[in-house]
Amino acid sequence: MSETRTQPDTRERILDAAERLFMESGYEGTSMRMITGEAGVNLAAVNYHFGSKEALLREVFRRRLNWLNAERLRALDALEAEAQGGALKPSAILEAFFGTLLKMGRDQSLGGMTFLRLLGRTLTEPADFIRAFFAGEYAEVIERYKKALFRALPEVPPEEIIWRFHLMLGAMSYAIAGTDALQVITGCEVDMNNDGPDAAQLLEARVMPFLLGGLRAPLPQFQLLQVQQSKPEPTKAA
Amino acid sequence: MSETRTQPDTRERILDAAERLFMESGYEGTSMRMITGEAGVNLAAVNYHFGSKEALLREVFRRRLNWLNAERLRALDALEAEAQGGALKPSAILEAFFGTLLKMGRDQSLGGMTFLRLLGRTLTEPADFIRAFFAGEYAEVIERYKKALFRALPEVPPEEIIWRFHLMLGAMSYAIAGTDALQVITGCEVDMNNDGPDAAQLLEARVMPFLLGGLRAPLPQFQLLQVQQSKPEPTKAA
DNA sequence: GGGTAATTCAAACGTTCGTTTCAATCTTAT
DNA sequence: ATAAGATTGAAACGAACGTTTGAATTACCC
Known part of the structure; x- marks a missing residue:
């Protein structure tokens, strides 16, 4: 309803999901659809926020x-x-x-x-x-x-x-x-x-x-x- | 005269190429076309001789x-x-x-x-x-x-x-x-x-x-x- | 030499991949 | 309230993936 503030920072949700999935399945073994699915965001969100899958991996590491x-x-x-x-x-x-x-x-x-x-x-x-x-x-x-x-x-x-x-x-x-x-x-x-x-x-x-x-x-x-x-x-x- | 060598070493050529490429690019990063290309054999040869890419990897290891x-x-x-x-x-x-x-x-x-x-x-x-x-x-x-x-x-x-x-x-x-x-x-x-x-x-x-x-x-x-x-x-x- | 199985070949299969598009929606400042 | 910008959504893109097909070619046995 009104409390559904659906903005829990899409970027962070993607980074968290990618971190876990890359750890579990490796870079090549993890698809964009797995990441956006686990993060609960749209498929295009990764390319919008990070540019590419490679850039996403780099950002996953950079923040740590x-x-x-x-x-x-x-x-x-x-x-x-x-x-x-x-x-x-x-x-x-x-x-x-x-x-x-x-x-x-x-x-x-x-x-x-x-x-x-x-x-x-x-x-x-x-x-x-x-x-x-x-x-x-x-x-x-x-x-x-x-x-x-x-x-x-x-x-x-x-x-x-x-x-x-x-x-x-x-x-x-x-x-x-x-x-x-x-x-x-x-x-x-x-x-x-x-x-x-x-x-x-x-x-x-x-x-x-x-x-x-x-x-x-x-x-x-x-x-x-x-x-x-x-x-x-x-x-x-x- | 080769009595037991029925194959023109196609199997071995594939195994050698796969060994090197899996080493260099990993399992998921190596495609069947890369393997057959380097081995100089037809794309279908891997599935004919080994059944699948997974079975090929297993055979690469088994022979060693x-x-x-x-x-x-x-x-x-x-x-x-x-x-x-x-x-x-x-x-x-x-x-x-x-x-x-x-x-x-x-x-x-x-x-x-x-x-x-x-x-x-x-x-x-x-x-x-x-x-x-x-x-x-x-x-x-x-x-x-x-x-x-x-x-x-x-x-x-x-x-x-x-x-x-x-x-x-x-x-x-x-x-x-x-x-x-x-x-x-x-x-x-x-x-x-x-x-x-x-x-x-x-x-x-x-x-x-x-x-x-x-x-x-x-x-x-x-x-x-x-x-x-x-x-x-x-x-x-x- | 002919018959049979084994092997090679080009082509296509259906699927999944990362990425792109563009309209719809939300946010924000005026 | 409204325009402008930021973000999301559904759908599709072309490319590459592993695999399969069926005919052509080769090797082997009688």
Whole structure:
């Protein structure tokens, strides 16, 4: 009747529906009709408000990554201010980088576990425009954290640090996105299916020690590889 | 004179093209016309030889996973025979599981790095039939290795081992599949782009120490979590 | 060499995709 | 109240999708 104020922000309804569906079915596996159907809006609304399906995906991420990027930089700034020019502890850097991520999983207004899973899953999407988008969004933050890790681990060759950063991102992404995928493979249900604060807390308690253990693992034998890649700097014993 | 080769390798040409294209563009992002075009065969050939696109994907994996599964079981059998009933070293178990995988990357006749990347990427595909297929293909091998890890690490709670198995799979998959995806994000090129033996060897030297370090990392604080998990009731949420 | 099955081929099938159109409706400021 | 602009609605667009058809061609066995 008169209270049917049918304007609960069409844009937000579309973004919420798209976030959930992209997470569940992937970008190519989600159609515009699925999105507008779940959002309860007209099919043409997506193209009217966002321009295209690609632009919609970008906006889905932008409204979350703005906060994530800013918060990650803020956390690193705080650490560096506290250290007063000294090197940071690797565990503190990981806590700032991944802890900030997991904080999103606990806060429904920041997207919660839904966005975390979408993020982890989308990093492996093969579409070119998606990869290009992420490269641009992440560049500054990754650069800052990479340099912090270089300073925190001066005895580890930078290339090795980059590799392990790589591997930590992969482990974390799978732990988040592979909630049902990999746990089907491992044949055992780990109780991170439920959304909300518990899932993110469990995740943090389980994953952070693993990441730190991997980061601080003994270095591989470099003699052979160093020759192959013709890097002049020798390995410092560790 | 080919007595058993009744086909002019049309089947193999399709499988090779599909393997490469699925790796590059994903399942949904690869069309039948792309596959038959690259294979140089007629569009109808896929449905004639395999029945459907889904069945083609399954066959692409089956011709590789048959070897991988058998070899992984054989490697574990050899370890257990050598141990004569004793527990295995965790590093040996990882070497058997992931070393076998990386052996495929070095052998072009087993699919090489192309198949490895396809495998890592497909594990995150959201399509239901893909997940169901992998669950069936992997079940036996995962079960065997899980039990071996339980015996090798009796002081670690089984659920924690499963989690870390999870995380190791994720790190390895990203290291393989994320060749260009994540290295764009990290903004630094790691030279695993080239196929062939070198890439797999580099991968092994870099990744295995990381995985072992994560697996043997100190356990998290369990007091709080243990209460939640010691209760046998599952508390499943929708 | 003829008969039979296997395979290839061009063409079309029906469906779904993202996108566009344009009239109808709602919002807002004058 | 009314004009102007913003938003929504129903319908259709052309293209691309996976799949099917039926005739033409090839390979194989007796």
